[in-house]
Amino acid sequence: MSWLTAEEALRALKTKPQTLYANVSRGRIRAKADPADPRRSLYQATDVQRLAERHAGRRKTETVAAEAIKWGDPVLSSAISTIINGRLFYRGRDATDFAEAATLEQAAALLWNGAAAVFSAAGTGYAAPSLQAAFLALAGRVTSDLPSLGRSPTALRREAQGVLSTVADALAPGPSDRPLHLRLAESWQRPDAADCLRRALVLLADHELNASTFAARVTASAGAALSAAVLSGLATLTGPLHGAAWQGVGTLIETALALGAEQAVRRTLAQGHRLSAFGHPLYPDGDIRAIALLSHFPLPLEFAGLRDAGEAMVGEKVNLDFALAAMAAAFDLPKEAPIIMFSLARSAGWLAHAMEQIDSGELIRPRARYAGPAPETDTSR
Missing domain, CATH: 1.10.1660 (Multidrug-efflux Transporter Regulator; Chain: A; Domain 2)
Structure with missing residues (x-):
C-alpha cells in the first residue's frame, strides 16, 4: 500500500x-x-x-x-456493519465497546436486528471443533433446506437459528444451554481462554462487505437456502488472503525463531511476499480489532519481537490475523484455532447479510467487461 x-x-x-x-x-x-x-x-x-x-x-x-469490486465505492447498501474513521460498528454500535461484555449470541441478535440466537440440542457428539465437520453438516442441509424465496422474515430467522446451531455443533461442540465461547474453551480444555474467546468471537462476527460476506450475499440473492449462503461464505473464508491469513503469520513466526524477527521480515519483503501480519486497508491507524484483543492477554515473546521489528520496518501496525495467531499461541490453543473462531463467529454475520439480501429482493448479477479475443464475424454476409 x-x-x-x-x-x-x-x-x-x-x-x-x-x-x-x-x-x-x-x-x-x-x-x-x-x-x-x-x-x-x-x-x-x-x-x-x-x-x-x-x-x-x-x-x-x-x-x-x-x-x-476492488476496494472501491460500496457496491450495495447494508445496515448491518460499517467501518468509519478506523472504528467498527454493528448497526450503529461500536463493536469494540460491545465486545467488552457481549457474547456471540448477543452479537448475532444485534446483527439479525433483534432476532435472538437460540440453539437447539442437536446431539451431534463431535469430539472436538472441526472445520471439516462444519462443511459436511452444511452441505447436508443444503440438499434438504427450503429455498429462501417466498418465505417470511420470521421463518428465515427461525431457520437462521437452526443453521447457526449446525455450525456451532461442529465448531464448538457442547451443551446447547452453554454460551458458545464456553463451549469452545471447554472443547479445547482451556478455561483460562474463555473471556478472550468471547471477545474474539464478538469482534469477528461481521466486517462489512468482505469477500466471504459478498459470496454469501450472492448465493442468497439467487434464492438459495440460508445454509447454502453460509457454505459459500465458509468456502471463501478458507482462502489465504482472507480467513486463512493467520497461517502466514505462523510461517513468519517460525522464520523469526530461526533467524530473528528483523531478518525474518527483511527476507519476506526481499522475496516479494506480502506480510499478512501487518496493515489493513480499512484501518490506517491500526486494526481496532487487533488492538482490542491484544490488550487482554500477555503477548508471547516471539510475537512481541515480530511486532516491534515489523512495525518499524513496514510502517504498518499488526492486524487481526496477527492477534488471532498470537492469542492461539498465548493460550496453547490448537493450530487451527484462528480459522475455527473466525468461521464460527462470521457465520452469524453471513446469516445477517443473507437475510438482508433476501429482503431486498435483488439478484446480484454484475456484467463482465470482455477482454478476450475478438468475436468471429461472418464475412460471407
Whole structure:
C-alpha cells in the first residue's frame, strides 16, 4: 500500500487543502500519521487517484463498476456493519465497546436486528471443533433446506437459528444451554481462554462487505437456502488472503525463531511476499480489532519481537490475523484455532447479510467487461 504526502495529494487532486481534509473526514480518502513526523499526515494513494479521476470526468460507468469490486465505492447498501474513521460498528454500535461484555449470541441478535440466537440440542457428539465437520453438516442441509424465496422474515430467522446451531455443533461442540465461547474453551480444555474467546468471537462476527460476506450475499440473492449462503461464505473464508491469513503469520513466526524477527521480515519483503501480519486497508491507524484483543492477554515473546521489528520496518501496525495467531499461541490453543473462531463467529454475520439480501429482493448479477479475443464475424454476409 502506497501513501502520499499532503503536497503530492494536492497536486494529484488539483484542489485546496480544505477539500483534501474534507474528503478525509468523509471517509473518501484514508489517512494516517507520518511515521517520520507525527505532526504530518500521509494519504492513501489509490483513494487520491480514484477521486482525481472522478473529478477529471474520465471515469466511465463500467470503470466505476469494475473498481467498486476492488476496494472501491460500496457496491450495495447494508445496515448491518460499517467501518468509519478506523472504528467498527454493528448497526450503529461500536463493536469494540460491545465486545467488552457481549457474547456471540448477543452479537448475532444485534446483527439479525433483534432476532435472538437460540440453539437447539442437536446431539451431534463431535469430539472436538472441526472445520471439516462444519462443511459436511452444511452441505447436508443444503440438499434438504427450503429455498429462501417466498418465505417470511420470521421463518428465515427461525431457520437462521437452526443453521447457526449446525455450525456451532461442529465448531464448538457442547451443551446447547452453554454460551458458545464456553463451549469452545471447554472443547479445547482451556478455561483460562474463555473471556478472550468471547471477545474474539464478538469482534469477528461481521466486517462489512468482505469477500466471504459478498459470496454469501450472492448465493442468497439467487434464492438459495440460508445454509447454502453460509457454505459459500465458509468456502471463501478458507482462502489465504482472507480467513486463512493467520497461517502466514505462523510461517513468519517460525522464520523469526530461526533467524530473528528483523531478518525474518527483511527476507519476506526481499522475496516479494506480502506480510499478512501487518496493515489493513480499512484501518490506517491500526486494526481496532487487533488492538482490542491484544490488550487482554500477555503477548508471547516471539510475537512481541515480530511486532516491534515489523512495525518499524513496514510502517504498518499488526492486524487481526496477527492477534488471532498470537492469542492461539498465548493460550496453547490448537493450530487451527484462528480459522475455527473466525468461521464460527462470521457465520452469524453471513446469516445477517443473507437475510438482508433476501429482503431486498435483488439478484446480484454484475456484467463482465470482455477482454478476450475478438468475436468471429461472418464475412460471407
